[in-house]
Amino acid sequence: MSAMNVKIDKFSGRNSFGLWQIKMKALLKQQSLWAPLSKDKGGDAAEMATLEEKAHSTILLCLEDEVIIEVADQTTVAGLWKKLESLYMTKSLQKKLLLKRRLFALRMQPDRGLKDHLDQLNSILLDLRNIDVKVEDEDAALLLLVSLPQSYENFVESFIVNKDKVTLEEVRSALHSRELRRQAGDTATDNQAAGLVASGSNGLRQSNNRNKKLFSKGPKPDDICNYCKEKGHWKFECPKKKQSGYAAVAEDDIKSEQDVALVAGGDIHASDVWVLDTGASYHMCPRKEWFETYTIVDGGNIKMANSSVSKVAGIGTIKIRTHDGRFVTLNDVRHVPSMENNLISVSLLDSRGFQYSGGDGVLKVYQGSDVILKGFIRGTLYILQGSTVSGSVNVASAEIHKEDMTKLWHMRLGHMSERGMQILSKENLLCGHEVKSLEFCEHCVFGKLHRTRVDSLGGHRYFVSFIDDYSRKTWVIMLKHKSEAFKNFREWKTLVENQTGKKIKRLRTDNGLEFCSSSSTSCVRIKGLLDITQSGIHHNRMV
Numbered sequence: 250m251s252a253m254n255v256k257i258d259k260f261s262g263r264n265s266f267g268l269w270q271i272k273m274k275a276l277l278k279q280q281s282l283w284a285p286l287s288k289d290k291g292g293d294a295a296e297m298a299t300l301e302e303k304a305h306s307t308i309l310l311c312l313e314d315e316v317i318i319e320v321a322d323q324t325t326v327a328g329l330w331k332k333l334e335s336l337y338m339t340k341s342l343q344k345k346l347l348l349k350r351r352l353f354a355l356r357m358q359p360d361r362g363l364k365d366h367l368d369q370l371n372s373i374l375l376d377l378r379n380i381d382v383k384v385e386d387e388d389a390a391l392l393l394l395v396s397l398p399q400s401y402e403n404f405v406e407s408f409i410v411n412k413d414k415v416t417l418e419e420v421r422s423a424l425h426s427r428e429l430r431r432q433a434g435d436t437a438t439d440n441q442a443a444g445l446v447a448s449g450s451n452g453l454r455q456s457n458n459r460n461k462k463l464f465s466k467g468p469k470p471d472d473i474c475n476y477c478k479e480k481g482h483w484k485f486e487c488p489k490k491k492q493s494g495y496a497a498v499a500e501d502d503i504k505s506e507q508d509v510a511l512v513a514g515g516d517i518h519a520s521d522v523w524v525l526d527t528g529a530s531y532h533m534c535p536r537k538e539w540f541e542t543y544t545i546v547d548g549g550n551i552k553m554a555n556s557s558v559s560k561v562a563g564i565g566t567i568k569i570r571t572h573d574g575r576f577v578t579l580n581d582v583r584h585v586p587s588m589e590n591n592l593i594s595v596s597l598l599d600s601r602g603f604q605y606s607g608g609d610g611v612l613k614v615y616q617g618s619d620v621i622l623k624g625f626i627r628g629t630l631y632i633l634q635g636s637t638v639s640g641s642v643n644v645a646s647a648e649i650h651k652e653d654m655t656k657l658w659h660m661r662l663g664h665m666s667e668r669g670m671q672i673l674s675k676e677n678l679l680c681g682h683e684v685k686s687l688e689f690c691e692h693c694v695f696g697k698l699h700r701t702r703v704d705s706l707g708g709h710r711y712f713v714s715f716i717d718d719y720s721r722k723t724w725v726i727m728l729k730h731k732s733e734a735f736k737n738f739r740e741w742k743t744l745v746e747n748q749t750g751k752k753i754k755r756l757r758t759d760n761g762l763e764f765c766s767s768s769s770t771s772c773v774r775i776k777g778l779l780d781i782t783q784s785g786i787h788h789n790r791m792v
Contacts, residue, residue, distance in 0.1 A: 255279060261313040265372050266337035267379040273311060277304055285326045301326050340380040348377050352384070355396045363428050366396070367421065390417040399573050404618035411473060431617055522591065523569070523633035525612050525624040529594040532567075532582040536591070539637050540565035540584065551585050559587045572623045572634040593622070593633065607631070655685045664693050715741055718757075 255276055260269040277283045282304040285297065305326040309317060319336060323329040352373050357366040370393060377384055394405050394415075408423055409415065473480055474487050533551065537543065542565045549561035563584040569577050579593065595605055595614065604615045612631040614622040624631035658670055658679055665673075667687040674684045702710055709727040713734045716723050724745075726737045742753055 257311055259311055259313045260316055260333075260337075262316050262337065265376065266333070267375045268372065269311075270333075270338070270379070273308065276311075277307065280307065282307060286330055305329060338379050344380060345377075345382055348373060348380070348382070352377070352392060355392070357396055357398050359398065363424060367393075367424070370396070386417050387415060390415045390420045393417065393420050400575075400619050403613070403615060403620055407618065427618055431619075523593050523624075523635070523637070524590050525595050525614070525622065525631040525633055526592045527595045529592040529596070531592075531597060532579045532594050533585050533588060533592045534567060534582050535584070535586050535588040537563070537584055537586070539567050539639055540582070541568050541578070541638075542566045543584070549583070551583065551588075559585050562586055568638040569633070570636050570638055571621065573620075576638070577621060591637075654682045655687055656690075658682065658684070659687055659690065660692075664690065664696065713737060 257269070257272040257276060258264065260266065260273075274283070277286070280303075282300055285301040285304050305324075308326065308329055312320070316333075320329055320332045323332050352370075355370060355373065357363075370389075374384060374389060394409070397405060404423075404427060408420070474482055477487055534540075540563075543563050544565060545563045546561060551559045551561060553559060561583050564581055565584065567579045567582050569579065571577055595612075598614055599605060602616075603621070606613060606615075610626040612624040612626070613620050622633060622635070624633045626632075655667075655670070659665060659667075662670065662673075667684065670679065670684045670687075673679050674682065704710055705727065707727065709729050711728040711731055711734075712725055713728060714723055714725050715738070724741060726741065728734060728737065746752055
């Protein structure tokens with residue numbers, strides 16, 4: 250069978266030399282040209298010379314022009330191979346430091362996929378092996394886990410639980426499996442998953458029934474619950490989890506045209522934050538300006554916790570920026586103007602395939618192993634960590650307090666002082682807003698700064714120039730202080746008079762204090778010079 254035509258990428262000095270060397274070695278062996286580079290060079294001398302010429306030319310043809318120029322002086326294949334290793338695979342301490350620094354600082358970038366990140370890690374490990382630096386397998390596995398972004402936090406925690414040792418191959422395999430599951434289940438972009446779309450209260454019971462069929466009810470003496478860490482049951486069966494009240498099921502007697510919004514009492518009564526509510530049937534919001542898309546609806550009621558009924562004015566979508574900077578779109582959000590809080594229905598998310606868990610004051614909503622939403626407890630409610638993107642202008646919202654209004658008016662009025670705004674407030678010229686204590690304003694500080702003088706390398710800040718009115722010859726003398734000007738003038742006067750043999754007849758200045766002070770004027774008169782001062786107008790200062 251004829252030999253295969255195998256081509257490898259040419260080595261340019263910028264790609265990985267270790268990977269290219271492995272490919273080159275395989276190519277030479279595939280073409281039976283490795284003998285000149287092996288330790289055993291037995292055989293006919295003429296045949297060995299032919300093999301060496303072929304191996305030498307094969308290696309050169311796999312190099313870019315700029316690399317060939319560096320190794321053109323090598324006429325033997327062994328010399329060529331060693332020269333390439335000395336140039337691009339040096340085992341110096343500096344090379345080891347550089348590669349180890351790259352390994353320890355490796356982090357997965359948001360715009361790069363998992364495969365690219367693993368390829369980068371493998372390339373660094375390969376380069377370290379080529380210069381005889383051994384990285385323990387467990388250390389490489391832990392470095393890979395550390396390099397993952399915050400969105401992999403739940404995956405890392407679940408992977409290392411109840412493990413004393415871990416290998417790099419196990420981490421790679423688990424990451425590949427997670428990526429395949431994510432690609433298979435990801436049917437929407439920008440995290441606008443269908444799990445954020447309301448579909449009624451019956452979906453929760455259907456989801457729970459479907460999940461129960463996935464697990465057998467036989468004995469599980471060795472299994473450990475991921476919630477309470479006790480043996481004998483799984484997390485979805487955990488009695489402690491059920492007692493905590495994380496699962497919320499809609500009542501059977503609720504009418505289909507009336508959805509339920511149950512918000513526990515607490516100290517949070519703001520329409521600027523989102524509450525993760527396990528009792529709400531739908532996502533609900535009272536602020537119309539937050540909607541990306543909006544459709545007016547006629548009819549529809551919301552039954553509140555106090556048995557009152559609120560009208561639904563419209564339905565639309567709202568975009569939220571989450572704790573890790575990603576954007577999540579809530580679909581089919583009910584606009585209820587009479588509500589005080591914005592509600593995200595956790596039970597609805599659960600019915601659409603999302604998971605959620607809470608503990609230590611934190612409630613997390615998962616999609617697979619990714620944390621989609623995260624809320625922290627304030628009072629008796631879980632408040633979403635994130636912000637709302639208002640309408641189509643993509644401006645993040647925030648709570649507006651009196652201090653914020655003071656800062657807002659401060660910026661509106663061109664960074665007016667606090668005292669000036671208080672005067673305007675007393676005249677009722679700030680739309681009735683009360684002026685509070687103004688916080689530190691960085692823009693005001695930078696706006697009032699003056700450029701600091703920078704000394705020269707010799708420590709000088711000023712210079713004085715002496716110009717001969719007839720010849721236009723100029724002398725420039727550097728000064729550390731302005732008071733040195735007249736002293737340097739006297740030294741310069743002595744210098745030029747000695748060099749030229751002529752006396753200076755007249756001194757003309759620009760009214761500068763360094764020449765117009767009493768001591769300077771007296772000295773000039775004693776020397777017999779006629780002191781003439783120029784006008785303060787700039788065009789009269791020219792000589």
